[in-house]
Amino acid sequence: MRFPWFKFTVAAMLAMNAWAASALSSVTGMRLASQPEKTRLVLELTATTAQKIFTLTNPARVVIDLPATSLVGKLPAGEGLVNNLRAAKRENGDLRIVLDVRSEVTPRVTWLAAENGAGPRLVIDLPASKSAASSTSIDNQKPAPAAETSPVAAPASVPVTLSAPQATKSAASQSHARDLIIAIDAGHGGEDPGASGHRGTKEKDVTLAIAQLLKERIDAEPGMRAVLTRDGDYFVPLGERVHRARQLQADMFVSIHADAVENAGPSGSSVYTLSSKRATSEAARYLADRENAADLIGGVSLEDKxxxxASVLLDLTQGASMSASMEAASHVLEQLDHIGNIHHQQVQQASFKVLTSPDIPSMLVETAFITNPAEEQRLADPLHQARIADAVLTGVRDYFYSNSPPGTRVAQLKLTRQARN
Ligand SMILES: [Zn+2]
Known part of the structure; x- marks a missing residue:
């Protein structure tokens, strides 16, 4: 059955959005953060707007013009490649933001969708070295009208610094078997320190250390490759962590955290997967957004279904991901049980944003309680961090050797090993 009125309503709503965007938009917040490879400016807006971004030399500047836009939020202080920021309302109603930069840069521009009550965001990345940038013609890229509700990347931009594999999963042939991609997510970071222990150990530092050790181990495994959603002490929004993993078409997502409670008593590891209640609400959101999102779900576009x-396809994909998550999580929990005590004997289910990819098996590992003095000490100990990384690797490897996706090197290795036995 078709719903012609539905299409009409969507078109009418999009037209109204476009009108609203051209009539009025406000910048309600600005954040500047520097990372080793880039400096990132994030503008929080009430609505998407056309943007014009260009560079000037002598002295080097980046100019951002936003038509019919006002500035409500404050300008952040200079950081990283940006010495200073200025803003002014121009006579034609444009808001002009000028970044005084340390050296010539080629900005990269991305729109991030409105999400969880927050408005759309315009993300401007200034790569640390000129050679890192590939796009130059970014003037006047008006985001698609659908940007209000869907992730829309400006065409010439690369929203993340991780390199995305070009081949799709299904395209891998026998002779070119692909590596499994494991996205490792170090919880918290930057302005979000996470929990902290009585001696001052911060969760964000522990999670990053374990994530990096886990990446080394996964990269050393034949047929597996790891990518980190953050590789330094900086803030990455939860939605963007999910987005990065999906862009990379990761085969698994593992988020590393440390648990915390008021009193010092509780101890042990827990492993979580997404609750079915949250999965249901995420499915509804994906279905509602599918006219706008160019997103593939499990390699299939839902847009034209x-x-x-669409709901059957999404249901199947999500169901498969959730049972895979559960099985993989049990393998990891079993390994964690070998190196320490377990807080919850069973895999737990909860509503965590980072676990919401409909097509990537995902788990969140609460490695230990940072609020328990003995566990805090162990969490800060590189030797124990390595033990945790080993346990997670073994669990993930066990899962993939019992469930190897066709066309992967791991599937081939498994056959070779079976033939040998
Ligand atoms: Zn945490």
């Missing part, structure tokens, strides 16, 4: 077919 009927409501019924």
């Amino acid at each position: 009927s409501n019924v077919l």
